[in-house]
Amino acid sequence: MTISAVERPRPVHRAADLLAAYLPGSFYFSSPRGTLLADGVHSRVQPENGSHARGAAAALAAAAAAGVPDPVVAGAVGFRPGSESGLVVPSVVRRAGAPADVRAPEAETGAAWSLRPRPEPERYADAVRSALELIGRGELDKVVLARCVEATADTPVWVPALLARLVRANPAAYGFAADVTAAGDPAPRTLVGASPELLVSRRGATVVANPLAGSAPRSGDEAVDRERIARLRESVKDLGEHAHTAGQVADVLGRFCTDLDVPDGPEVIGTPTMWHLSTRITGRLAAPDDPACSSLGLAEALHPTPAVCGVPAGAAAEAIARLEPEDRGYYAGMVGWNGAGGDGEWAVTIRSAEVSDRTVRLYAGAGIVAGSDPAAELAETSAKFRTLLRALGLEERV
């Protein structure tokens, strides 16, 4: 009797072993729901009429017909519509539980680094002032402005070690590493990060989204942090910034769901470097079999949320294109996986960097609304860089 690949019993893996098995070129994604490590490329996913979800459904059907066991679509999509995307059906997928007992080498303190902010911090503060003028004239309610720091080492950066340090330091985050090398790149390019923000997750008919917006840096001192949390909970500016984001996510999911549970107000969640206002929204899909309701379809409908773009979205995207000198690339896009039945998990690509050879490009942004202070927004982006800088052993440098 022969057993088809799909029916064959699956080996059981440990999360720590999958992280240790990650190599550049693999796709790694971990979350409180579990860990996924994917290798090889069975096929590349091309959008169909601009829809990644439709392209993914076709690629998954073809992979299942070809006997790929447990086919998934995995990878990342860039910030701008129609921009870079690196979605594939991998040849082999291994799964495990949420990351636990993860070992990681110490940061490469031996490497010599040079750091270049892009733009210079003062130019970022100028961009915030320009955004405040647009807000003052009523052209915008909110826009998220980002900046970049380019860190260059004297030796090539070993991404598996960087990923392991990120996951060890942020076990509750959405940890990821995705190969995003494009034709013409002089060296392989990897997107890596530890995002605190769930764009959307789907399991059967149940969907969850967890928009974040409104922030304060974590200080490490308990009394100071208690005070910062209390201030964040009451900050009119941060609550307004958050309401834009949670409201839009609820509106979009409401179009797909019969029941939607939206808490009355945000709670505060902590990462090792930040405090954020957070709203966990859950819903029940009206038509789970509709390809538009796959996790990738929902992620596309939600993207870009006002956590990374703004309100109104079109005017905010134009302001971003005009006021940010660096292209965002994959930063502020989405990263995750989508299975054949439509289940999956997509994180917002923040607390992230693109690594190529000796260079790491880190990105961080902050939501600008009426009442934002340019110096405070600049400081907030510096605090957000700490997730990656810490993993690189460079925390004191920005």
Ligand SMILES: C=C(O[C@H]1C=CC=C(C(=O)O)[C@@H]1O)C(=O)O
């Ligand atoms: C855009 C980023 O964070 C978003 C997520 C949480 C809080 C945010 C804020 O308070 O501005 C941002 O919307 C980033 O980390 O680059």
